[in-house]
Amino acid sequence: TLDSKIDTTKSDIIKIIDLEDKLKEDIEKLINLKQEIMEVIRAVPNIEYQTLLEKRYLCFNTWEQISVDMNYSIQHIHRMHSSALKEIVVPS
Secondary structure, three states: OHHHHHHHHHHHHHHHHHHHHHHHHHHHHHHHHHHHHHHHHHOOOOHHHHHHHHHHHOOOOOHHHHHHHHOOOHHHHHHHHHHHHHOOOOOO
8 A cells, every 4th residue: 555655765764774874873983983993003102103003004015015105125114113003002
């Protein structure tokens, strides 16, 4: 019947609106998380370490791409990464 089709359509619209709201919340959480990550990375005193961390954790570059971009061997990039992680101060 027409009434049942209208009810189904209303229900579907409500589900879509709820999903859109949830998606907006998730996007906002991701934006805030990215901002927090950027702040942590920028607090690292060594600029090269910052660059490496940004490429890895914000740009999602592979280790190989980072080594090419920064003109270091992959082994050196891994050593730098280890050192960079030791300089990170986690906010309380």
